[in-house]
Amino acid sequence: MRYDPSIQYKFKITRGRRKVTFICYLIVFFCGIFILYMEFKGLHEGASKTFIGVMAILIGGLHGSATLYHLYKIxxxxxxxxxxxxxxxxxxxxxIPWSAMKRFSIVQKTTIVVEFTEQFERSHLNSAHHRIMKLGNRVLGAKGRLINPGDFEMDFETFDKLVRDYARAHNSPAARDWD
Structure with a gap:
């Protein structure tokens, strides 16, 4: 399919994958609770099991909460x-205007990382939610925000070409040094 960069395209994000993700995080959360329960009942002992239980609760709880937020609040x-x-x-x-996008890069041939100008970051992406997401992305090694087309039921190659074409057609600073 050929896309025209002068037209606005809308892609619906499916909720199905997010529901499955939430269920997986919920399972991790309850496994952590079970491990800690077994630890405190004295059936299993060891600091490593306690650490695994606490980490499972933290990871499952935090990521599960974020996924639930995305499912029902947005x-x-x-x-x-x-x-x-x-x-x-x-x-x-x-x-997000094309001029606010400083750099595009690709992570693992599945996700586009968008870096924004400092001015745009300060004026539009300054909430606590955005700061936490930015920190999480940095931990993963990404310097910007992640856009994954898996939620759009579109393959990555098509999505990548589409974003590149639009960025180049509208003179985005990020299009100049695209990886």
Whole structure:
């Protein structure tokens, strides 16, 4: 399929994968509770089991909460690509202009990492939620925000080409040094 960079395209984000992800984190959370329960009942002993139980509760609880937030609090679950920029409800509630995108890179041939200008970060992405997400992305080795097309039921090659074409057509600074 050929896309025209002068037209606005909207891709609906499916909730199915997020539901499965939430269930997986819930399982991890309850496994952590079970491990700690067994530890405190004296059936299993050891600091490593306690550590594993606490980590399972933290990981399952924190990531499960974030996934649940995305499932039910973000009403506009879609991704728009157009002449003005990108609108991704998972990143920002307003359109992110092409001029605010400083750099694009690709992680593991499945995800696009978008780095924004400092001015845009300060003015639009300064909430506690965004700071936590940015910290999490840094821990994973990404310097920007992640956009994964898996939620759009679109293969990565098509998505990558589409974003590249739009960025180049609208003179985004990020398109100049795309990896």
């Amino acid at each position: 009403r506009r679950l879609f991704f728009e690509l157009g002449p003005e920029g990108i609108l991704d409800a998972r990143i920002c509630s307003s359109v």
